[in-house]
Amino acid sequence: MRRTVFNKDHEAFRTMIRDFIAAEVAPVYDEWEKAGHPPRDFYNKLGELGVFGIQVPEEYGGAGETSFKYQLVISEECARAAVGFGGYGVHVNLVLPYLLKYASEDQKKRWLPDFISGDMMMAIAMTEPGTGSDLAGIQTTARRDGDHYILNGAKTFITGGVLADRVLVVARTSPATPENRRAGLSILAVDTKSEGYTVGRKLEKIGLRASDTAELSFTDVRVPVEDLLGEEGRGFEYLTHNLAEERLGIAVSSYSSAAAAIEFAKRYVQERTVFGKPVSSFQNTKFVLAECATEVEAAQALVDRCVEALDAGELTPADAAKCKLFCTEVEGRVIDKCLQLHGGYGYILEYPIARLYTDARVTRIYGGTNEVMKTIIAKDLRV
Structure with a gap:
């Protein structure tokens, strides 16, 4: 089409x-x-x-x-x-929307020129050991001390965390209340050169191996009050505001990888011969590629529609969740089938399909697991 x-x-x-x-x-x-x-x-x-x-x-x-x-x-x-x-996606698709929406005029003037030039790479630190997708369970604290916050805690699975120059750290500036576990969270833009800021292990992943992922820890890190993003205590509200765009970004990546997998598979089966015939000549090959192409076409249509909605300011959290859920599941199925068409060579890293296969698995986990996406969609359906 x-x-x-x-x-x-x-x-x-x-x-x-x-x-x-x-x-x-x-x-x-x-x-x-x-x-x-x-x-x-x-x-x-x-x-x-x-x-x-x-x-x-x-x-x-x-x-x-x-x-x-x-x-x-x-x-x-x-x-x-x-x-x-590498860390491009986090820098632009995750961090920038927060800066544009919530940074003060002074903060934008201080940060955006270096952000644009690449002199200051940024990341965002939400996930903690033991909390996963439960942002309300964040335990990292930031205590006000005069004109600074004193930051203590730890984060994990921080994409871009090894090379980042400044990190948006989600921390608890006041205790949660029995009525609202999400209360009391704030976002601090932390300079990674600060004393007490430590990059821990660079985590070894099965995929996305050219994108650094790290553990971070904070021990009495002094963060100037002027590096608070937005207002104190409104961090959870800010995070949910950008989650729809973040999840659309994951869906876009997933659809793109699935589409690329088909092209890699088409080239391989046209060049590879079995029993004296190109692999592409077998009915099974044709049927598998037909199934994949149909699913990717549907994913592309959903992505395009959601991108148009985002540009118009109309993308809802539920629609973004549907897009992430569908596209990441399609990605998994399509890349798996395309790897199978490569036979044993699909398992060899010199073939790009192998890289797509290992890179794809995390898309059903980060940005909120697909189980969380289903919960969001079901809530929107009022069931």
Whole structure:
């Protein structure tokens, strides 16, 4: 079906991103996976390319583009090459919406120029050992002490945490109440050079190996009051405001990877011969690819519709949950089938389908597990 979400500007941007990936990422991506992250100067290259500032208003040095469609293009092109941009996704798709919505004018002037250039990479620290998707269970504390907060606690599974220069840390600034477990949470933008701030283990993952994930700990870290994001005690409200966009970003990545898997499988089965025939000539191959193509077409339609809704300010938490649930499940099924078509070679890391397979598994977990997505959808159905 004809796709209508992109215009000529998006396609020109796509060409630029595709060329950049071919020149700067694909040739060295294996090295990034071994290191566990891109080299630090890669983020400055992204800054020079202008991708960090696409959605930043012009008065702070950005392009002032409000559409999410440019992020959709980047996701599709990364999946097409079976690569990633390390901490890029967290920096732009998770952190930036908080800064644009809740940062003060002074904070925007202080942070956004370096954010755009890549001189200051940012991450967000919500998850704690033992809490998982239960944000209301956060135990990290930030006690007010004059013109500073004293931060103590620990976080885990923090994407971009190894190389981050500043991290949005969700902490409890006052106790929860019996009536509201979500009360008392605040967001502090913590300078990672602060005394008492420690990057613990760099976690070894089965997938997304070029994206650093770390444990963080805070021991009496002094955070200036002017680095409080928004108002004290409204952290949970702020987090839920951005969760729909975060979950759409995961859905976009999942759909893109599933679409890329089909292309990798098509190329493989056309080149590989079995019993003197191309693998593509067998009915099973044709039927499997037909099933995959149909599911991906449906996922693409849902993604496109949700991106349009986000751009219009109409994407609901339930709709984002539906999109994440559907696209991540499709991703898992499609990539598994496409790997099967590769036979034994699908299990070998030099083939991109293997990378897509291991990278895909986490999408049904982070951003809220798919079980949580079902709960959100069911609540919206009032059942």
